[in-house]
Amino acid sequence: MLRTPSKAEMEHASSVPNLTDVSVVSAKQGEIFHKRKRRDSREEMTQELQIFKTEILGMLNSWKEEQAPIIKNIQKDLSEVKAQNVSIIKKYEDLEKSIKFFSAEYDDLKIKVEKLEKERKGNILLIENLESKFEEVQRHIGCKKIEIRNLPEIPNENLMQMGGFQP
Template structure:
């Protein structure tokens, strides 16, 4: 005997199954490919495909986000670059302006230097003319230095001193030879200087030549206050020289120092000019300014 089979798990009423299938399903159908229960390998492939699609989507989203960020950064960079460009343009404009201004200032400076050079040349010419004028005015003058005057002497007294000096020098000086005679007192402690202005250079040259010869012959008894007829401080030495301009006096002072340091044999003045000579065979040097003396001292 055969046992009747038990109830199967299938739907008991096939007709009702058709009715159920005919009714609409409330669940939205998926767009994915329908998996087959009977094929496990197809299910793995579908999952792998879905995972790949998700990864692609995520990567695309990441790239899109990255692109948006890059666009944003690029826009920011472009804005910054534009600002920098504007700043550079402003700097370039400023530099151009400063460069043009610098060129203008250089031109003005060159003009000022040229004008300054012309002014210096003009000043030098004027100083030379003034020096020549002063030298011409003093060409007939002599100075008698270190005279022990008491301060009450008149012009007549000074003339008598000059006459007494000319007698001691064995030359003849008369009143018509004297244009003017004055005394200069620097201060009470120093002795005075007598300046004599002759009417001609001949009298001046004669008295200076005679004084030089007298001192050369009488080295133990050179000219002193007694030769002027003075009794007060009669032994005080007196010195006769040209009446130099202030510039020439300064040059003569420096020239005598140079003579001592560099062993020059001669240093003298003539008609207001200062001269140096190394020895009897060397050329005569006419000194015109202090820079010239400095050059000679540096040799």
């Protein structure tokens, strides 16, 4: 149930002002009044802004004073970190040089080991070849060898002379 406002309520609530109820003030007096009111409010605003500015500057200065020792500590710590960083870089460079040296030595040793392994394989083949030749020579000599058994041994006997071989 919506209620409709009365005519009196509509007039009272209307957005159009009833200019007949306002007392008439001369235009020049109203302008002067408004100008004075604006000047006074501008001066008040300027004073308030000046006070605000002073308060902000005071807060910033006190904050700056509080932060100064902290910043000095940070700068001190930062300089220590920089010194440590320089030391670490130097150690890193030395370590890098050592690693390069050992890497080159490792490469040289690796080449030598590979060479020795090849030589070893060649030597093994040569030894096997010589062993087979030795066995062949022993077989060949074994065929021409005469074995005499059950003869008494004579001291200082020279079999080479007996066989007709002269040294």
